[in-house]
Amino acid sequence: MSDLKSYLTSKRKQVDDALNEILETCPSRIAVAMKYSLMAGGKRIRPILCMAAAEAVGGKAENALPAACAIEMIHTYSLIHDDLPAMDNDELRRGKPTCHIAFDEATAILAGDALLTLAFEVLSSAGTEINAERMLRVIQLFARAAGYRGMIEGQMCDIASEGILLNAGELRDMHACKTGAIISASVEAGAVLGNGNEEQTAGLKQYADHIGLAFQVADDILNIVGDPAVMGKAAGTDNSRKKSTYPSVMGIEASKAFAEKLIGNALQALEIFDSKSDPLRAVAAYIIKRKR
Amino acid sequence: MSDLKSYLTSKRKQVDDALNEILETCPSRIAVAMKYSLMAGGKRIRPILCMAAAEAVGGKAENALPAACAIEMIHTYSLIHDDLPAMDNDELRRGKPTCHIAFDEATAILAGDALLTLAFEVLSSAGTEINAERMLRVIQLFARAAGYRGMIEGQMCDIASEGILLNAGELRDMHACKTGAIISASVEAGAVLGNGNEEQTAGLKQYADHIGLAFQVADDILNIVGDPAVMGKAAGTDNSRKKSTYPSVMGIEASKAFAEKLIGNALQALEIFDSKSDPLRAVAAYIIKRKR
Numbered sequence: 001m002s003d004l005k006s007y008l009t010s011k012r013k014q015v016d017d018a019l020n021e022i023l024e025t026c027p028s029r030i031a032v033a034m035k036y037s038l039m040a041g042g043k044r045i046r047p048i049l050c051m052a053a054a055e056a057v058g059g060k061a062e063n064a065l066p067a068a069c070a071i072e073m074i075h076t077y078s079l080i081h082d083d084l085p086a087m088d089n090d091e092l093r094r095g096k097p098t099c100h101i102a103f104d105e106a107t108a109i110l111a112g113d114a115l116l117t118l119a120f121e122v123l124s125s126a127g128t129e130i131n132a133e134r135m136l137r138v139i140q141l142f143a144r145a146a147g148y149r150g151m152i153e154g155q156m157c158d159i160a161s162e163g164i165l166l167n168a169g170e171l172r173d174m175h176a177c178k179t180g181a182i183i184s185a186s187v188e189a190g191a192v193l194g195n196g197n198e199e200q201t202a203g204l205k206q207y208a209d210h211i212g213l214a215f216q217v218a219d220d221i222l223n224i225v226g227d228p229a230v231m232g233k234a235a236g237t238d239n240s241r242k243k244s245t246y247p248s249v250m251g252i253e254a255s256k257a258f259a260e261k262l263i264g265n266a267l268q269a270l271e272i273f274d275s276k277s278d279p280l281r282a283v284a285a286y287i288i289k290r291k292r
Numbered sequence: 293m294s295d296l297k298s299y300l301t302s303k304r305k306q307v308d309d310a311l312n313e314i315l316e317t318c319p320s321r322i323a324v325a326m327k328y329s330l331m332a333g334g335k336r337i338r339p340i341l342c343m344a345a346a347e348a349v350g351g352k353a354e355n356a357l358p359a360a361c362a363i364e365m366i367h368t369y370s371l372i373h374d375d376l377p378a379m380d381n382d383e384l385r386r387g388k389p390t391c392h393i394a395f396d397e398a399t400a401i402l403a404g405d406a407l408l409t410l411a412f413e414v415l416s417s418a419g420t421e422i423n424a425e426r427m428l429r430v431i432q433l434f435a436r437a438a439g440y441r442g443m444i445e446g447q448m449c450d451i452a453s454e455g456i457l458l459n460a461g462e463l464r465d466m467h468a469c470k471t472g473a474i475i476s477a478s479v480e481a482g483a484v485l486g487n488g489n490e491e492q493t494a495g496l497k498q499y500a501d502h503i504g505l506a507f508q509v510a511d512d513i514l515n516i517v518g519d520p521a522v523m524g525k526a527a528g529t530d531n532s533r534k535k536s537t538y539p540s541v542m543g544i545e546a547s548k549a550f551a552e553k554l555i556g557n558a559l560q561a562l563e564i565f566d567s568k569s570d571p572l573r574a575v576a577a578y579i580i581k582r583k584r
Contacts, residue, residue, distance in 0.1 A: 030440045030448045081405060086397035105378035106451055109401065113373060113408065114440035120412045121435035124428045132424035136416045139431060143413035148322045148406035156322045159398055 004282040008048060011061070015047045018069050022122065033103045033111035034118070038076050040094045043290075045215075046071045046183060049283060050190040053204050056270075056277035059194020066126035067138050067189045070119035074146050075182065077115035080108055082155060088241075116146070130193060138189045145185035154178025158243070166244035172213065179219075180212035187280075203272050204280075210266035211284050217259040218288045220245035221252060230291045259288045296574035300340060303353070307339040310361050314414065325395045325403040326410070330368050332386045335582075337507075338363045338475060341575060342482040345496050348562075348569035351486020358418035359430050359481045362411035366438050367474065369407035372400055374447060382529075408438070422485060430481045437477035446470025450535070458536035464505065471511075472504035479572075495564050496572075502558035503576050509551040510580045512537035513544060522583045551580045 016039070023035045047068030054064035083090040083098040084105065091101050100108035123139050144150055154177030161174065187208035191201040223238045224247055238245045246255040266284045270277050308331070315327045339360030346356035375382040375390040376397065383393050392400035415431050436442055446469030453466065479500035483493040515530045516539055530537045538547040558576045562569050 026441065028440070028445060028448070029452075030444055034440060077405075081401055084398075084401065086401060106376075107448070109373055109376065109378060110444050110447060113369075113405070114444045116405065116408060117435050117439040117444070120431055121439055124432035124435060132428050135428060136424050139412060140416035143409050143416060147409040147413055148320070148326060149318065152322055152402050152406045152409070153320060156320070156399070156402060160321075 004279070004286060007279050007282070008286075011048045011051055012044045014051075014061075014065065015044045015068055015072060018065055019072065022069065022118070029103070029107065030110055030114055033099060033107050034115050036102060037080050037093075037099045037111060038073065038115065040096055042072065042076065042094065044072060045283070045287075046075055046186040049183065049208070049211075049280070050186040050193075052277075052279040052283060053187045053190025053196075053208075054194030056204065056273050056280055057191050057194040057196030057200045058276060059190075059196065063130060064190045064193045066122050066130070067142075067186075067193055070122045070142060071182065071186045071189070073115040073119040073122070074142060077112040077119075078146070078151060078155070078182075080112040080115070084108060087155070087159065090237075134192050134195075137192055141185045141189050141192070145181035150177055150181035151179075154181070161244060163242045164244070166249065168246075168249050171244055171246065171249055175213060175216040176209075179216050180209060183212035183215060184208040199272070203269050206269035207266045207280065207284075210262045210269065211287055214259045214262035214266065214284075215287050217246045217255055217262065218290065220247055221255055221259070222291075224252065227291065256288075263288055296571070296578060299571050299574065300578075303340045303343055304336045306343075306353075306357065307336045307360055307364060310357055311364065314361065314410070321395070321399065322402055322406055325391060325399050326407050328394060329372050329385075329391045329403060330365065330407065332388055334364065334368065334386065336364060337575070337579075338367055338478040341475065341500070341503075341572070342478040342485075344569075344571040344575065345479045345482025345488075345500075346486030347482075348496065348565050348572055349483050349486040349488030349492045350568060351482075351488065355422060356482045356485045358414050358422070359434075359478075359485055362414045362434060363474065363478045363481070365407040365411040365414070366434060369404040369411075370438070370443060370447070370474075372404040372407070376400060379447070379451065380533075426484050426487075429484055433477045433481050433484070437473035442469055442473035443471075446473070453536060455534045456536070458541065460538075460541050463536055463538065463541055467505060467508040468501075471508050472501060475504035475507060476500040491564070495561050498561035499558045499572065499576075502554045502561065503579055506551045506554035506558065506576075507579050509538045509547055509554065510582065512539055513547055513551070514583075516544065519583065548580075555580055 019038055023031055050068040050071055051061035051064045055061050079093060080099045082088050083093055084100055090098055092098065099111055120139060123135060126135060154174055157174040158178055184205055187204050188201060191204045220238065223235060223245065226235050228235045246258065263284050267281060270281060311330055315323055342360040342363055343353035343356045347353050371385060372391045374380050375385055376392055382390055384390065391403055412431060415427060418427060446466055449466040450470055476497055479496050480493060483496045512530065515527060515537065518527050520527045538550065555576050559573060562573060
């Protein structure tokens with residue numbers, strides 16, 4: 001797929017417009033804080049994956065748009081809370097002051113809470129065009145992936161393991177929870193809302209599990225070799241926090257090779273699909289080539 | 293209804309058993325923290341209202357049980373986050389150390405997040421016995437009531453208005469968001485899951501709006517005249533924080549009379565119902581007679 005850039009740009013715009021519209025009419029401080037973090041220039045990888053998965057199974061990207069918006073809200077809430085002083089205590093995110101710096105700590109906690117809640121409001125308000133059983137399944141997928149056996153457990157492990165050297169298996173388990181579960185849920189939700197059958201959905205889940213881990217390996221590499229000006233956040237923070245990362249466990253070159261291998265596996269899982277899954281192939285390649 | 297006590301006890305046990313079961317199998321620190329706050333001896337007013345509403349419209353309380361559990365999770369999450377140092381900075385809740393004291397701040401933030409998320413997992417996993425469209429409506433009700441135009445906006449106002457003297461109208465608006473929205477949603481969800489018709493649901497919503505406000509007026513009075521040993525938390529905290537309350541705005545006696553009048557209005561809204569709504573009548577009376 002040669003025009004990945006235009007695909008990403010058009011899908012990103014679709015998500016941004018939808019997110020903008022949802023929070024447009026509310027001038028309250030909490031809504032301003034939510035919008036501040038939600039519209040801070042995220043790459044929209046998860047919503048794009050969600051819509052691309054709907055297309056890959058032969059469905060319409062539009063049917064996955066509510067889920068795409070919801071997953072970006074869940075992702076943004078997790079960033080706001082992860083950045084809090086009691087957690088990672090980060091002051092910069094996507095080149096801008098983090099939510100608790102731009103507003104205050106109470107507002108940041110509540111803005112995160114409100115984005116998580118709004119995700120489920122958006123899903124449950126998607127309207128009658130989407131089959132209610134399928135939407136309930138998506139709500140269940142997202143709640144499980146974001147919950148105490150998914151993303152939140154991953155964040156707990158991440159905090160608990162600062163200063164402790166994990167082995168490759170432990171690191172993989174942590175990331176499967178912390179970032180992998182939500183990426184898989186994004187893709188699976190797209191397949192469900194695109195009316196994919198079980199074989200297609202299972203294939204896409206395999207694809208997602210591999211790119212989810214590759215995404216994290218690439219993130220770890222970027223944290224060392226990335227350009228802070230391009231990333232919009234500081235580099236070298238994992239090292240100064242004594243966090244276990246793929247480069248720290250297996251070295252940079254082996255990490256790069258591992259990410260390549262994961263992307264190869266992801267592409268293999270797409271072999272049962274036709275050209276409608278080309279955007280998913282392109283996104284897989286982009287994940288390890290990105291600079292931020 | 294003479295045996296309110298046994299009704300409340302049996303319904304409370306039903307909710308407690310269901311909540312216990314949900315978190316039973318997970319030994320992780322985050323699950324332990326969630327359970328610590330969820331099983332700290334809450335009165336279960338909201339879940340009981342939810343199940344009683346299902347019965348009032350002629351439905352089965354069991355059908356409302358997932359919603360009853362979910363609303364208690366949402367309520368508990370809001371307490372955990374409200375107690376945080378960046379918010380009310382409370383160290384005692386229901387006679388026990390608050391979550392961030394018993395664990396730590398990061399764990400408390402994540403336990404709150406996880407309970408909110410689990411509420412939506414429970415709702416979306418309730419199974420095929422409950423109509424999917426009705427369940428989506430309940431998810432929407434809860435997400436709206438708990439969100440940035442409901443409970444979270446109320447908490448924002450509560451924080452922003454410390455030290456500012458509100459008038460009775462402003463106080464009412466704040467509480468309609470902060471506590472009223474969730475109480476109304478509990479009752480309305482019960483009516484929806486009990487297969488109530490629109491007239492019944494509207495009548496119960498009227499009932500709920502009145503008891504929701506009465507509940508808050510009674511809370512404000514208890515904060516002044518209540519016994520800390522019975523309440524399991526300190527008394528007089530509103531005053532020392534310079535929070536506007538009904539007693540501070542209209543005096544204690546007028547506040548008591550106002551609460552009585554609200555309960556009268558709530559009972560009036562139940563006139564279209566038969567004896568199956570007796571538990572709702574009894575709960576209304578209990579709300580202004582309770583000692584904690």
